[in-house]
Amino acid sequence: MNRKFRISFVITGLGSNGAEMMLLKLLSNINRDVFEPKVTSLLAYATLREKFEQIGIPVTVLGLKPGIPDPRGLFKLIHMFRKDKPQLVQTWMYHADLAGGLAAKLAGNIPVVWNIRHSNLDPEVDKKTTVWTAKVCSRISSVLPHKIICCAEKAKNIHVKLGYDAKKIVVIPNGFDLSQFSFDTHAKDSIRAELSIPNDSIVIGLVARYHPQKDHDTFFKAADLLKRRFPNVHFVLCGYDITRENPDLLRSMSGKNLDGSVHLLGLRKDISAVTAAFDIATSSSRCGEAFSNTIGEAMACGVPAVVTDVGDSAYIVGETGRIISPGQPEDLCRAWQELIDLGQKGRATLGALGRQRIQDRFSVDKIARQYEKIYSDILCPNMESKS
Numbered sequence: 001m002n003r004k005f006r007i008s009f010v011i012t013g014l015g016s017n018g019a020e021m022m023l024l025k026l027l028s029n030i031n032r033d034v035f036e037p038k039v040t041s042l043l044a045y046a047t048l049r050e051k052f053e054q055i056g057i058p059v060t061v062l063g064l065k066p067g068i069p070d071p072r073g074l075f076k077l078i079h080m081f082r083k084d085k086p087q088l089v090q091t092w093m094y095h096a097d098l099a100g101g102l103a104a105k106l107a108g109n110i111p112v113v114w115n116i117r118h119s120n121l122d123p124e125v126d127k128k129t130t131v132w133t134a135k136v137c138s139r140i141s142s143v144l145p146h147k148i149i150c151c152a153e154k155a156k157n158i159h160v161k162l163g164y165d166a167k168k169i170v171v172i173p174n175g176f177d178l179s180q181f182s183f184d185t186h187a188k189d190s191i192r193a194e195l196s197i198p199n200d201s202i203v204i205g206l207v208a209r210y211h212p213q214k215d216h217d218t219f220f221k222a223a224d225l226l227k228r229r230f231p232n233v234h235f236v237l238c239g240y241d242i243t244r245e246n247p248d249l250l251r252s253m254s255g256k257n258l259d260g261s262v263h264l265l266g267l268r269k270d271i272s273a274v275t276a277a278f279d280i281a282t283s284s285s286r287c288g289e290a291f292s293n294t295i296g297e298a299m300a301c302g303v304p305a306v307v308t309d310v311g312d313s314a315y316i317v318g319e320t321g322r323i324i325s326p327g328q329p330e331d332l333c334r335a336w337q338e339l340i341d342l343g344q345k346g347r348a349t350l351g352a353l354g355r356q357r358i359q360d361r362f363s364v365d366k367i368a369r370q371y372e373k374i375y376s377d378i379l380c381p382n383m384e385s386k387s
Helices: 018-029 049-054 071-084 094-106 128-140 153-162 185-195 216-229 247-253 271-276 293-300 313-317 329-341 343-361 364-379
Strands: 005-011 035-043 059-064 088-092 112-116 147-150 169-171 203-207 234-238 262-264 280-283 305-308 322-324
Touching (some): 005 018, 005 071, 018 035, 018 049, 018 088, 018 293, 035 071, 035 094, 049 059, 059 071, 071 094, 088 094, 088 364, 094 112, 094 128, 112 364, 128 153, 147 153, 147 364, 153 169, 185 234, 203 293, 216 234, 216 247, 216 329, 234 271, 271 293, 280 293, 293 305, 293 313, 293 343, 305 313, 322 329, 329 343
Parallel strands (some): 005 035, 005 088, 035 059, 088 112, 147 169, 203 234, 203 280, 280 305, 305 322
């Protein structure tokens, strides 16, 4: 085959969160002999733009403001599609699904694939515009997209109940680069040295931006309980807005016996090294989590995890960690204690099983091939992928 298929990837924004990072991983591994991708960010916030451009993916940023519906974005997309003439549009997250899907339709009935990155929607946590957009998408899902990709089985089931067309939904989980995330003794030593954490201390990590759905409040309540039994435990947190300049985060920590044991790192470029330094990884999310990237990355580093039963987190971990109910600090503390009591060898055994599970089920190469098959089936049903 001599030609490449042009695919326009439209995403709500290009922040450094899990959904955006998964798109970066996908396009880093897609077969560029067959597919020619381009990325468009609806929002001005585009911290990952440089990383996409470093792997040769052109990026357009429309510069829309978050939370404010702007019809100009739709017209910009229509104009861009008519100019670029993509043969397929892959949208990423609710707002992009709606705007990109409508623009592709109006620009000449370009085939569209939606991508859902959310699990359950909680009106107390999610923005009203997000809930509204998801509901609008559910009502037009039977006529607008050719396919709808969910990154988790629970996300699929939840969205079918919301009214999304079940016949169009396929599940493709997130993928992980096992060459980037792996067991790293040097990283463990260097991060501990940087943070002045003694070598004999237990390090519990949480990689998550500050957002109500991530439930840092429950994390710190559990940390307070654990600290009473294990005085030398340390807690390392990183992600957007995870700094002492965040008053809401400080309120979650206040009144607890955590002085000197909590390390707030904010955004880190060396996230694989930070993750490899953990003894135990954690996801304390209360809702919204479809398929946790950070837990899969920790498992790839050989770090056992404690996760709340939200989205597909329990499926990711399987028997290699601990699963608890969300919003239960006592349960979170108890699960941490169980992994601490296993000792270093016991945790290493679980960590090795976790890495093997990621390799067997969720390697990014395997996941990229699944996306390629969806695209190939739509663009040319008889085309055999060269991957």
